[in-house]
Structure formats: C-alpha cells, structure tokens
Amino acid sequence: MDNPCLPPHICHMDFDADIAIVGGGLNGPALALAMATAGQKVILIDALGVTVRKDAGFDGRSYALALTSTRLLEGIGVWERIAEHAQPMLEIKVTDGRAGEGPSPMFMHFDHAEIEEGPMGQMVEDRHLRRALLEAAKDTDGITQINGRRVVAQDIDPAGITLTLDDGQTVRTRLAVGADGRGTGTGARAGIKRVEWRYAQTALVCAIQHEEPHNGIAHQFFMPPGPLAILPLTGNRSSIVWSESERNAARIHALDDAGYLEVLRPRFGDFLGEISLAGARYTYPLGLSLAHQMVAARVALVGDAAHGMHPIAGQGLNAGLRDVAALAEVVADAARRGEDIGSEAALTRYQEWRRFDNASLALATDSFNRLFSNDNPLVRMARDVGMAAINALPGLRRGFIREAAGLTGDLPRLMRGKPI
C-alpha cells in the first residue's frame, strides 16, 4: 500500500472526522453531542452563522418535549442549561369543542399522577433550546463547527464520503448525516425521494400572556376548522398552536394584533382571564413529508429531513430526537465492535429501528387530524363517545399518557436514562 499508515495499523486516509452533520438547528447539534459523548469526532455544518441562530429574540415557537426527550437532553448535558426555563406539563385535557358553542361535555383528562415516571413533558421555548444546544456543542471538544457554509456536493467512495462546501473546502468522513429539514439537501443529493401530502390547512402559532395561572395544564380542543392547543410556558404564559383552513389562516394572520386576539379569544373561552400576545406570530402550512428511505450509501437522515409531520400532537421534535438517540446508539455500538460506522450494515440497523415508528406516527397524527377536524354530526358523536370511553377506562388512559410521554416502543438507551 502506498499511503503510509499511521500507527497502530490504521490508515486514516485523510478523514477530517468520523461523522459530518449537515444542519445546525436542533436535531443536528443534539446528534453531534450524543456522538461526541460516545467518543466520535464530529463536524457540524450549517448554512447560517451561529449568532443568527442563537440570538433570535423570543419568536413565539416552543416545543412540548416528551419525558424521553428530556432524558436524552440530560444524557448529552443540555438539560441542565435549560431546566430553569422549562415548564412541566402536569395534565393534558382533551376536549371536543365547536366554535361559538364552547366545549362539549365529553372530554379526556390525562394526569401525570397516573404514571410513575413524572410529568408527561416539558414545555421549552425554541430560543432557549437552540441556544443551549449550540453552546453545549461549542463547549465540547469532539465537535468542530463550520458555520455560514452550504454543502454543494457530496461524493461517496468505498471508505467514506466527501462533502464539498460553497467555499471549495472539503470535509471527508465515514458517515454524513442530513439534519437539514424537509427541503432539498443531503437526502436529495443522495438520491432519496420523498412523498408529500399537503393539507389545505395552516397552523397559526403564537405565545400569549394571560391573567390566571395555567397550573401546568395543557389543553387540546378539537374543532371543525382544526385543533387548538394551549401549552403552558413558564410564568403566566402559554403557547398556542391552532389550525385553520389556508384561506381563513391567511385572513387571520393579516389582521393586526387586536383583531387576531378577537378571533382567538372565543375559541378557548375565558378560563385564563384576559389575554395578550407575547412575541411574534407565525404560520406554517400543514403537510406530511416522508423520505422513502432514512439511509443511503454513507448517508443517514434524522428529523424533518426523514419525516416532516403534522404538528398536531407536538410530536415532530420528539420523533426527531428519537432518531438522534437511535442513530447515536447504532453508531456507538458499531464503533465499539470495530465495524465501519458508515457501512450499509450499520445504517440498515438504524433504518429498521426507526422507519416503522416514524411512518406509523405520521399516519396516526394524520388520521387523528382527519377524525377531529370533521363536523359531520355522526363522526362528532362517535368521537365524543370514544373520548368518554377512553376517559372512563384507566388502563387505556394510562396507555395514552405513556404514549404522550414517549414511553412506548423500543427505546434507545439515552431515552431510558442510560449512558450511550
């Protein structure tokens, strides 16, 4: 062999790191931290500069982190940085409502006291989570960040993958991970096709300040135009996610703040007292987007790059973090066995672990939405009876609570509170 091998008998073949991660939003840095915790060298690439991503003011977006997701964040040293900004979600109340009529008497009530693991989830604002992840990544030796650079090409060879950035710089690793969202990126460059469904619906997202305390209770109202969720934030603040038909949403979004609140107020009544906006308002067109494959040669996809789903149950980030925990575990185990971490053998294990879970979750939230967005009186009666039945049966209710807390399925070690 003509390239001199570095001792001890491993030719490094000019690898810049073990893994390149494209996308420095939430899943990307979380994966970088999990991989670095497992002893892997990581290069984290993002098209935007760090300051742009980190120092955005409170933009009104927040996440309902499942218990398993907070365990993962604990395991990678991020939770301690955001714990003080997190609001525990102690109860979830689900009600079938109809605008102007108030909620129907049938409802479901999930209380964390019914399961032993603690709160069902934690509400965390996007800005806090993003900053904590990026700062933890910066403080970690095994992670090198390349910011403000776009990947323009990726080429595979038998031993690795080379990414070419827009300044001509190249990054060669054993594995490249696409954490770059549902647009054209790592997956498309690897030849992975996607299937998309668009709903004629748009999510309206904002944060509100209210008079009365929320007591850690999350509410989900199902109404004909679409669901409305009230999720508790720290202090007397809540995050609102609400969906409307595309046309109505555009009209409501165009209103001024006072007009917007006028529309919002009657939809969930006055139990929180007077409300005002706390932060910017956003709209997101709703749709489902699934990659045909989660892996290709020397490439793996996580989060929205693999599956963008309807945000109905706030499961998008939780599903992404499950990908992160599973991929980190597959890679860590492969490395400890001496396997090639970017090999088809290793990547297939990740795909088989995650694909079924993701596709079924995406379809479940899809049908949940279709069921609850329906104003047909028969459908409405059936779902009211169904909700009352679930509420009356403690076993079934506990099952739903555990599902919401992310405690079902084949959990990665980091989501069971174990070291990677």
Place this chain on the structure above:
Amino acid sequence: MQSETTTATAQSTVDPAEIAKFEAMAAEWWDLNGKFKPLHMLNPCRLDYITTQIAGEFDRDLKVPAPFAGLRILDIGCGGGLLAEPMARLGAEVVGADAAERNIPVAQIHAEQSGLEIDYRHTTAEAMAEDGEKFDVVLNMEVVEHVASPIDYLTACHDLLKSGGLHICSTINRNPKSYMMAIIGAEHVMRWLPKGTHEWSKFITPDELFDLLRQAGLDPVDRKGFVFNPVKWTWGLSDRDLSVNYVTASLRPAD
C-alpha cells in the same frame, strides 16, 4: 516471510482481469444480502462477544479510539475479512489466515478499499505454529467443525498464543435441535448455506469442546450461546441456551 511473498504476488503478478474478478468476489463477501448473509447477520453478535472478551482480558476501554492498539490478533479462516477488519479498525495488528487461497486477494482488496492494513496469508494454523508465530489473541470462529482432527488443530491454536493469550472458539452443538436448525433449517429450508456445508457428526458439544481445549493445554473460562430471535430477526448472546451455535473463551496459562 510468507506474508511478504503473498502480498508481493498479489500486487505484482496478478493481471487486471484477475483483480476485477477478486473485486467482484470481495463485493460478494461484503454483500449483506448475498451468499454470506448468515455470517453478516451473526457478525454483530460475534463481534460483541469477541470485543468484550478481549477488552476484559487485556483491560481495554472500548469507548476510546483504537482500544486494541498493541495487540497482535490472528483470525483463522478469515474469509473476506469480516472479523479481521473490525479488529484492525480497533487498532490491533491483524493477521488473517485462510486455507482457501482465493480468499486472500479478495480480503486484501477489501481491506485496501477500507483503508486498513491487514496481513492476509494463505496458510493454516498448524503451519504458522510450526513457524513459531505468536499472538495475544487467536480467533477461531466456525472452523473447528470443519477440520479433520480437532485436537491437533486446537493444539496448534494453543501454540500460536503467547503465554496468557486469549483463544475464542465458536462452533455448533451436536443434538437433534442443532441438526434441525443448522442442517435442515439453514441449508435446506432457508438456503442460508449451501447444502453439504456442515457434517452433523463433526459437530461438538460444549462439554466435549471444553475437554478438547483442556487436552490442548488451554484453560476454558467462558461459554455463551448465539441464539437467533425470529421476531427481531437478529442474533443475541445467551448464558443458558447453547443448544445450537455457541462460543467459548479460553486462556493459555502463564508459563
């Protein structure tokens, strides 16, 4: 000596058509769904056992890069390098031996593509023992059921070890279940292996293997079963179920 001649042969006198053929064969060895699918399915489980045993015996931490640096490991019956490459990646100095000559250039080509340096040789355990070669670890996986004289072969494995060295040996148990699973199941029903791969009478029970290891001068220290889970479609290790495939660890006592 032998390795230098083999390497030289592979690099200087093999014509390009031959190399293309070996590349195709290497691709075949490493095709997860190809001819060697059963080995690929078993491989993570075998590697879990091997790496844990080596790490335990030589006090290595598998969570750091190149944990096996400084160890000399022999893989007998190396085939396409399914075990030799992981050992090299973990930092060991690896010799891969195979009695089938055509496997050598195939394994060499794949190692080169993977950026690994492995000393592949067309030779046998007995010949290497005679040359006085010594190793910290001898991997003897799924070979003993194919040899003519297990005791002579295991004695050679003993001789190849340094004092205090580790010998890992896996094989197939001999009982009605192993006949059903390994011959009827794997060869005839699933077609995982070519018919005639195994001869049931050559299978060895764990107790017989422990006796043979002791006769060869080795101290058996551990045994575990490789168990196939048809629901998860993967292999796992079992403390109790050694009824079909199983693996043992033994040590060459300090002189």
